[in-house]
Amino acid sequence: MNVKQLEAFCKVIETGSMSDAGRVLGVSQPAISKSVRLLEKALKLTLFKRVGDHLHPTMEAQSLYPSARRIFDELKSTEELSRKLRMAEAGTLKLAATYAVTAAYMTEAISIFHRLRPLVEIRFMTLPPRPIIELAQAHEVEAGFLYEPITGSALTCAPVCETQMVCVLPLHHRLAGNAVIDLSDLRTDTIISFSENSYGGGLIKRKCEERGIRWRADIEVNQSEVAMKMVEAGIGTAVVDSLAIAKAMAGNIIVKPFRPSATLTVSVIGARDARNSRLCDEFTKCFMDVVTQVVRTSSGYHETIAARRLTE
Structure with a gap:
């Protein structure tokens, strides 16, 4: 049993015929018939009976349809979410920053990023430096933004600007x-x-x-x-x-x-043994753009x- 077989089965139930299901899905009627036959073989059930020119779902098919529809919809949602994650259109981004960095840059950086990626869930915390370092080491935040210089092999530390x-x-x-x-x-x-x-x-x-x-x-x-x-x-x-x-x-x-x-040096930190997500890289760019604008304004x-x- 696979996704295409479930899709064909659901569409035949919904349209009432193999040919109509094929037109809706953009495939041939024989392809739909084959998918349904393979599904019947996998389930060891007869799903449709033909009476004259009409195709009727069996009682077993009617009982299976709600579950099959739900499974198919969940699979399609998973595929769509996977696509959005690949394209950095969705996901969850966990960030933390010190109070000073938050006041100077974070509000605007998050605003810009949210306009670019409205489907991304942002989990943001304003904390003192030590908890940010600990959260980054524990992979609880993907990126931390702070003034303090960081040493040690567990974290990466990339300077953004000096003030x-x-x-x-x-x-x-x-x-x-x-x-x-x-x-x-x-x-x-x-x-x-x-x-x-x-x-x-x-x-x-x-x-x-x-x-x-x-x-x-x-x-x-x-x-x-x-x-x-x-x-x-x-x-x-x-x-x-x-x-x-x-x-x-x-x-x-x-x-x-x-x-x-x-x-003072503003830096972004993260766990050394974790590769930044595409979302994190995009947010860091937004952050650096805001810093550049503030520097230009302050020049x-x-x-x-x-x-x-x-x-x-």
């Missing part, structure tokens, strides 16, 4: 005219930044220690957007990553290069925005 730490000032701050803001310029400011236990905060601390400068964050946050909202509210001055600026820009802020300079951003804000 510099910048200083975000209130519009009329005393340092608004400076081309670059040095940490030493902020002795009397309330500094809003990442915890030194985070990768970004730890990186700033190490860069400061290399210059013999003590780093402090008076107010610790885990999201750049929150820091910038605090700056806009006049609470203090923020040190955050530059690529988050274009996605979470407040209205009354000025952005300046920060010294000592600290560079020359600091001076342009500062000049515009200062003249308003």
Whole structure:
């Protein structure tokens, strides 16, 4: 028994004749007759009886038809799903990203991908770096997106772009005219930044220690957007990553290069012993396109925005 035999049997039941079934399926009447005979042989049952010019299904055929129709429909659905999976039109894509990467890029990347592949189910989680690494190692997510550098043989780590730490000032701050803001310029400011236990905060601390400068964050946050909202509210001055600026820009802020300079690398990670699906590759391309657009938007951003804000 095979799919073609089931299809022929169901279509003869539905049309009432071998010739009509053949026309619907685009095959000859003898081909339909052969498929039905082979099915009868496989099942050891008589499925049709001819009375005059009419073909009538037997009681056995009528009993078998609902199950045969259901099996055939499921097989066709499986074939169609397989085709969509091959063409990356359907499937499930499991992703995870840190809060900072999600805020800067993920919403737009998922939106673009969903428009391209509306039948794909997306399972997305926003998590701290360590759980993302663990999920990638356990094959629970196909790709993880984060700032932290990853070492070890269990994971692949592909850098996507680099971002510099910048200083975000209130519009009329005393340092608004400076081309670059040095940490030493902020002795009397309330500094809003990442915890030194985070990768970004730890990186700033190490860069400061290399210059013999003590780093402090008076107010610790885990999201750049929150820091910038605090700056806009006049609470203090923020040190955050530059690529988050274009996605979470407040209205009354000025952005300046920060010294000592600290560079963060945005990377995509995955299990080394797993081959990325076509869906994952396509999503990663969408993600990188969004990053490219953000970089383009942020190019020359600091001076342009500062000049515009200062003249308003």
